[in-house]
Amino acid sequence: MxxxxxxxxxxxxxxxxxxxxxxxxxxxxxxxxxxxxxxxxxxxxxxxxxxxxxxxxxxxxxxxxxxxxxxxxxxxxxxxxxxxxxxxxxxxxxxxxxxxxxxxxxxxxxxxxxxKERNFEKAEEYFLKAYDLAKENSLTDKKAIYAVNLGLVFNEKGDYLKANSYLNEALSLSGELPQVIMQAKVALADNYEKRGMHAEAKSLAESLLTQIDDSKYLEERLSLLLNLSAIYRKQGDFEAAISYAQSALSAELSWEQKIVLYERLANLFETTKDYENAIKAKDSVIYAKEQFYELKNGRLFESNKVKFEVQNYQNQLRQNQMELEEERKKVYTISGIALLIIVLIAWSLRNLYIKNKQRKILHRRSEEIMALELEKEKHENLILDKQLKENEALALLEKERFKNEIEQRNRKLTSKALYLAERNELIKIILDDLVKFQNNQTAQSLSVPIKKLKELLKTDVEWEKFIAHFEEVNQGVLSALKERHPDLNANDIRFISYVFMNLTNKEIASMLNITLEACRKRKERIAKKMDLEDSASLYHYLFTA
Known part of the structure; x- marks a missing residue:
């Protein structure tokens, strides 16, 4: 059992x-x-x-x-x-x-x-797995328990030698486990009885019955009484067999156990031809089976009822869990929103603080930069003023140098022009003398020298050279003058050039081979062409233009 x-x-x-x-x-x-x-x-x-x-x-x-x-x-x-x-x-x-x-x-x-379902093959498989684990992990007490269970399985399967081996092993391992020892010995007595070792089985069973406390070992006592009943039946002592079976009925048994006992009694009574008690025993078997199936059906009904209640309870638990989850989600959501708001406020305050701090720093730096820029601007203005003054001084010096250079070149031009004027005047005097002398001499002998001297008096080439040199020294003066006063002719330009060179009227008259009065009148006429009120202001106009 x-x-x-x-x-x-x-x-x-x-x-x-x-x-x-x-x-x-x-x-x-x-x-x-x-x-x-x-x-x-x-x-x-x-x-x-x-x-x-x-x-x-x-x-x-x-x-x-x-x-x-x-x-x-x-x-x-x-x-x-x-x-x-x-x-x-x-x-x-x-x-x-x-x-x-x-x-x-x-x-x-x-x-x-x-x-319990009498599927002993499967029972052996799982008992053996538990037994092997206990053996591998050196769990002696557990190994003893599983050895007893394997012995019981092999007894039911009819493999009595294996059952005997496992039961003896359990007895050797049980040590101070009285309940395991008792179960092993009871199973061993059953093993002896099934193997036909009636003397050993009877001796062991009767010995164990004296040691059993009815309240503690009900199943073991029932197993021993059934074993003794079976032994006496096989020995032909039906009275003793019936006595041991009836003794078992005195204990508090389950309906399943009662079925086994009543079937045993019915079989014994029928063997002894006590048909009245046999019928009573069979009636008791039928009643016990009815009660057992009623109990089983009641248990199954109770099981289904409990399943239904458990299912309802599980549904309630799930519903409670869902509600709890919803509440938790709400709490988490509210907490998250609150935390987010706090974080945003903290972040905003931090940003404001940082911005104010940065604004102060920027303001201070701006002031410093402005001060530096003002200082730099002052310094640059001082440098610029200094440079302007230096440039003005350099410009004045350059202008003075240029003016002096022009005056120097103009003096050279004047000297050359005067030289040419004096040379021409000298040549003219010589020509006049030669012409007078020619009248007294033969024309053939003096005509060649006179011709050469007249060619020297031609001033066109010299004038062109003079104008080119004048333009080089006084760049753009004559061109600008022609643009401003297009009605000036070549003779006027030539006269103006001499005026620009600051020659006197006498020197200009000598250069142009005209009288001093003719020179003065030409100067007035040119001044009038140029819309000047006074010929005396001609030189100043030319120089400033």
Whole structure:
């Protein structure tokens, strides 16, 4: 018989500092207490709330405990399919996130569930996985428990040698685990009975019955009484067999256990041809089965009812969670907006402070720059004034130099012009003398020298040279004068050139081979052409123009 004592409620709760985890652990503990008190609806409600908290906060240990114990609730309500789903989910959590102790616990639970459904192949598979993990991790106590369970499975499968091996191993490992020792010895007695070792089985079973406390080892006592009943039946002592079977009825049994006992009694009574008691026993079997199925259906109804309530509770939790999330979003939104406003205000104040500070700095720098610029401007003005004065002085010097140079060149021109005038006058005198002398001599002998002297009196070429040299010295004077007074002729320009050179009327008359009076009148006429009031102002006009 597989004991609920090793179903693996697994109440290993670690000390946690977090208030949330402590709350979750408290819910799990309360849920387990409600399950042991058969208040499965309350238990599932508490465990579902704990499971939701564990999922939301990623608390793997609490998630495993809540899921595993939800499966235990469904196991107690005989809803093995639902129980298996939760056990497998707990097994997945243990594999991915937790240590081997969690994995072994849920493996043992799954194996017990398969044993209840008499699927001993699957039960062996999961018991063996738990046994191997305990062996690999040197967990002696756990190994002893799983060895007992494997012995029970192999007894049911009829592999009595393997069962005997595992049960003896459990006895050697159990140490100070009296409950494990008792279960191993009871299973060993069953093994002896099934193997036909009636003497060993009878001796061990009778010895164990004297050691059993009825309140603590109900299942073990029932197993021993059935074994003794089976031994005496096989030995032909039907009275003893019936006595041991009836003794088992005195204990508080489940309807499932009562079915086994009443079927045993019915078989014994029928063998002894006590048909009246056989019929009563069969009636009791039928009644026990009815009660069992009624209980099972009631448990299934209760299970479905609890599922419905749990589903409603989960929906309520989800609704509460959604409302909480909405409230949290609102709080976060308001907090975010408030924080944003504070940040914006702080940022604005900071910007204002920085701008004012920068404005002050810029103002101070502007004043400094303006002061520097004023100082620079003053300095530049001083330099400019100095440069202007220097340039004016240089211009005056240059003008004076240019004026002196022009005067010097004009003096040269005047000297040359006077030289030419005196030369021409001398040549003229010589010509006059030669002409007089020619009248007294032959014309043939003097005609050649006279001709050459007359050619010397031609001044056109000399005048052209003079004008070119005058233009070079006094650049643009005559051109500007012609543009301003286009009615001036060549003789007027020639006369004006001599005036510009500051020659006297006498010197000009000599240059032009005219009388002094003719020179004066020509000067007046030219002044009039140039719209001058007085011929005396002609030189000043020419120089300033």
């Amino acid at each position: 597989f004991s609920i004592k090793y179903l693996g409620i697994f109440l290993l709760i670690f000390l946690q500092t977090s208030e949330g985890i402590q709350r979750c652990d408290s819910l799990i503990l309360s849920g387990v207490d409600a399950m042991l008190a058969k208040d499965h609806a309350r238990s599932l409600e508490l465990l579902t709330e704990a499971r939701t908290m564990a999922v939301n906060n990623n608390w793997n240990s609490q998630l495993f405990l809540a899921t595993n114990n939800i499966g235990a609730n469904y196991y107690s309500m005989l809803d093995y399919g639902e129980a298996l789903d939760y056990y497998l989910e707990a097994y997945t959590i243990a594999l991915k996130e937790l240590d081997v102790s969690h994995e072994m616990t849920v493996l043992n639970n799954i194996a017990i569930l398969y044993s």
